[in-house]
Amino acid sequence: MRTATAKDAVMATAVLQQAGIETHVCANLPELLRETERGAGALLISEEMLAGSGATELAAAVAVQPPWSDLPVLILARQGADSRAITNAMEGMANVTVLERPIRVASLVSALRSALRARRRQYELRRILEDLNEADRRKTEFLATLAHELRNPMAPLSTALAILKRKPLTSEAARPYYDLMGRQLDHMVRLVSDLMEVSRITRGKIELQLDELVLEQVIRGAVELSRPLMDAGRHALEVHVADGSLAVKGDSVRLTQVFANLLNNAAKYTPEGGRIDVFVENDGRGHAVVRVKDTGAGIPAGMLGAIFDMFVQVSGTARAAQGGLGIGLTLVKSMVELHGGTVTASSEGANRGSEFTVSLPLLGHGVQTGAKADASQATMAVQHRILVVDDNRDAAESLAALLGLLGAQAAVAFSGLDALAKAEHFHPSVGILDIGMPGMDGCELARRLRAHPRLHGIGLIALTGWGQPDDRLRIAQAGFDHHLLKPVDVEELAVALQKLEQRGPA
Template sequence: MADGTGDRAGLAAGGPSLAERFRSIVADTDEGVIILEPDGTISYTNAAAEFLLGCARSDLVGEMFGLPLAADGLRTVVDVVSDDGAPRVVELRIEPLPSGDGAAGGLVLRLRDVSDYHRDAAGARGEVRRKDEFLAMLSHELRNPLAAIRSAAHLLTRDDAGPAARREAARALDGQFRHLTRILDDLLDVSRISRGKLEVRMGRVDLCRVVRDAAAAVAPLAEARRQSLQLDVPDARLWAWGDPTRLEQAAANLLTNSVKFTPAGGRLEARVSGSGNEAELIVRDDGPGIPDDLLPHVFEPFVQGRQAVDRGQGGLGIGLALARTIVGLHGGSIQARPNDDGRGVTFAIRLPLLGVEVSPVEGDGVAAERGPAPPPLPLRILLVEDNDLVRGLLKEVLRLDGHEVSEASDGPAGLAALLDQKPDVALVDIGLPGFDGHELARRARGDERGREVRLVALTGYGMPEDVETARAAGFDVHVVKPLNYPDLCELLRGARTGPAGSGQPGDAEAACG
């Protein structure tokens, strides 16, 4: 009853008191419970409270509770070491406990383990801080190439700019395009890794060729910083089972990292060797090295050493993390260690080796730079793209190469032009107004007039499921923006080979950019 008559009757009949019944209820709960007398003396503890406080019942009962007593229901958080020796965060709340005979009641102290909550909250705060730092890094990394692009574009508008200045502007635009593409690709790869979607296409690959190509890709960056890049690759083929593109990416990331953190005029070395069933790639520099506290974390995403305000060394702190993931997917290992002379750092990749082919490799052991390939034979090309600027520029470049180009800016107009003109190739953006590129391809393949046209999907989406969607819609080739024009020329060069819409394995998986 509300007035406590029932409790008094129970006591008179020799039944259990309210406190006793309360204790029996809370004895086995996960929440810690301590009963305090009105003067603050501990009269009862359950097993959960003893565990959280790391004390036996005999050490608690009869002792005075040390915190101020205020039965206001407010929560207090304290740090404790529990019975298993683990540090924990415990939330305390004091509530009144009425007595069964109407006298002044004691207090109930409730204890709840909130360690996970506080750990998660601290982790969330850390994630927010790292996100803010990453966005600041990304902003800086994007502003530099954008500044160069703007200056180059301004230079090209000047009538008094001579041929040399125009060539330099074009070179700057191409270089910054490649730089921005690398940033975008790295960001996409980090996203793929976080979702377990990073794709590798395994096959027999020559590691010597991989390292030569990686060194050739990084050489211009080293030359710009007046650095010496020495390549030590045997005149043989070291065969491994892997994805050549991904392995080249891992090697190039190590070399790029060394270039960025080695002062101008420094020396870098890339060395490949094979022994038994293992190959080793060594990348060594004579830069300032890596601080001891940072060394164990260099392969974690977004980890970087302290840099000056101008962030002259640049980067987003993801290149080494990508290298570690790629190497792991190939059954290998990667490590970083200080050089014995105290200057610089050595990165070492070890990979399983299939075998060694000792016949000499043609050439001088250095990746040869090939000149630009001649443009493909003139084609009739339909360009379906809703972005006027992108469409206009690509149309003009294709026309300069001798192609006959028609254009459309939405799905319905693109389909009508394709069926009416029956071009050799249709370059079709996926995100179109009216209906998208996938629908355009499906309708074109469903009409006899569109079955022989070679369909090329232009899209900013490059995940494996995007390639499959394009293939299912009827596209022959899937091209990821931004377009790399030499790759597009290579694609157009083979435009008349193979039946359109054949969907043969690998056909729709070619990607430029």
């Protein structure tokens, strides 16, 4: 604020402070310009201070505002005709309000409050723009990281394929290359699965399949999933279970994923030969507590609050330099909260290890566990005539070849119309259909196959990349018996075919 006299400044300050408006009085125009650079809610200035070059200097200072800013300038003008200073100010600045003296206190307070409300909205806009810029920066960084992470498994896949093409190998000599390709493909599938899971969580489309679970069994399953990373890093992993009967209600697949992600995170950020401990305990207050503790890179204090945010990684570590999508801990937090639990992170600082603690509500009773069907024990022999339909020729022909190895008779079609024509003479007992085909999609094809008088009782399996709950509902309504996601899991496919075989003709 800059008024015509010191007395005016004292009086105005008292009035405005009584109205709850904080003021800062500037002795002259240069001081006002300096304070403007530091930030202000509004400028209240007397007409006299704009005489000479004052209006031009103030307009020049206001002109360098960032795009989000439109600083309100209120001019206390003398009574009577507009002066040249007023005219220059209004021509040089956009957000100018002229208040004629003498002015009622209520009018001055009202004008300033309106100006400050508008200024607060501008600062809110600045915050939104900063958040958008940060989100855009993270998105760009994420896409670059994703490309890097996908190239990593592609490189050994490409190399192994080149070796197998150029060098005749015995089955025994080729086995390491097949194993290598399988591992790298599994890694790519996990990347895509994590991305899909994040998408489902973001859109609120996640659905939990809740069962009564023995927590120790969930932890053991997670340990097996993370075993390759543990072995690669030569880490010592030990699980300490204080009470093996602790039971929770949850989605077995998602909870296993939670603890596997925590174990994988510990393995990645722990130097070779480190130690990782898992503690499973009852906190005595109705919750099971699982702590994953490592001797790794640790977490700087400044990052603890953001460690569960999307795409965040601990900077300055070898693992961060190598890449990683930065979504594993986001999935952990979201999944744990969906189960009514909490997850926290703690660390004594860089290179001093870290500890993640998951708390889940306990069941009031134990779980009667029974043996579940194991897909790996399913017979791999199937007696079916199978029509494979996919507009991707490589996908269709390779799957047909695989089905032949499983003992089935397989034919291929590359469109819905082609499939209907093939079905006339092939008489399939099972159709494995892609969904997202041009022209007639898999759902429409399924309905037509179901309606065909010669294909009564045909079994239908959707093999697709569409796996959201809405997709599953749409596909089930089209008449499919099973819904499998690409890339196909051989054992899962064999189980589905076996179930159709056991069902027999409808």
